[in-house]
Amino acid sequence: MFSETKPMKKTEAHPKRISGRLATYLTEQKDAIIKEWVAQVRKDSAVPTDTMATLEIGGHVPPIFDAIIQSLRQHRTDAAMEQIRETTATHIVTRWQQHYNLPAVLREVSLLRTIFIYHLRMFEELHPDFGVAARFFASATINSMLDKVVMDATDQFLKLTREPKGLTAKRRKEIARKAAQRRSRPGAVRLRTNSDTRRA
DSSP states (O other): OOOOOOOOOTTSOOHHHHHHHHHHHHHHTHHHHHHHHHHHHHHOTTSOOTTOOHHHHHTTHHHHHHHHHHHHHHSSOHHHHHHHHHHHHHHHHHHHHTTOOHHHHHHHHHHHHHHHHHHHHHHHHHOTTOOHHHHHHHHHHHHHHHHHHHHHHHHHHHHHTTSOSSOOHHHHHHHHHHHHHHHOOTTOOOOOOHHHHHHO
């Protein structure tokens, strides 16, 4: 049986308020986080990136990052979950065309999770009022979003790998095009980023 939740200490900030500050901190570190992730992926022998440009490796990460930030600010909005689903689906089709296997795809997510955990720890060091409740909310939010990536990626990848072996590049592109058409639907929700706001 679960014990009753302990009240926050007076020195702890409210979880929602501190999560907003964490979201701001992570946003400020966005470029550094993505750069570090690309470097880690390039060094990992399980991920075949030798012939890939930086944009090919990390092009899908910014939308995932933005969805996580949105979830920290507003607790897993429909827009954030839709962005995760759409981005993951597109990414998996791309990786399938690039002849990745599923372990390589999941390794990419694992490396991204590790970097987020590191930055959570750094934020905790910088903010003593980042209390137990706030740490739990932040960790659960980030992990649940990345778990969503893992589940969607696995499902999509297994569907694609049911195709016959030895497909030509042209046939792979045709299958990818049809998969993209199935994903597109009217009324899809997309997150507004800071750049969107500036353009408005």
